[in-house]
Amino acid sequence: GAGVSQTPSNKVTEKGKYVELRCDPISGHTALYWYRQSLGQGPEFLIYFQGTGAADDSGLPNDRFFAVRPEGSVSTLKIQRTERGDSAVYLCASSLSPSDGYTFGSGTRLTVV
């Protein structure tokens, strides 16, 4: 595609529920990144994929968070047993390689009530 697409743009869920956030990167970009951004803060790194594999998942806050990229293109960030503290904007970016410039999607605003 022409850009990085994230769906849904907004998600409201109840505490304890499971959510999935989707990222569709630019075609041909092998590197894909997930970030979380709280109000007034910079993006916080969560996980980086190179192809199908998670090359660095050191930013995932706990085992409720998991991400996959089974075919090396679309990625899904999965959050189990959501908590109110998970409320944030979740950003996805892709690049040709880790040292190339990132292109970001518009983000998914997650609100846990």
Add this chain to the structure above:
Amino acid sequence: KQEVTQIPAALSVPEGENLVLNCSFTDSAIYNLQWFRQDPGKGLTSLLLIQSSQREQTSGRLNASLDKSSGRSTLYIAASQPGDSATYLCAVLGDMRFGAGTRLTVKP
């Protein structure tokens, strides 16, 4: 672990002023550095990418410099306009780390 710091956290200037935003990083063994702009409630828009072997990069009224030895990058904005009001973020690529950003307000 790479730490990225942006100073100041917020800046307010009158229209027409030239200004400098600062980004510092702790590990000078970086790949490349990228500057972004973020408008309220929006995603990040890339402004400039500086390769680790470069010292500066220019696009229109924007000029970004990189000094790896001192762990610093600066974003220079010439003749600022109200439309430049946004949050500016720097990112150390390879390490995938961002600064917290500088919130810029340009007053008409």
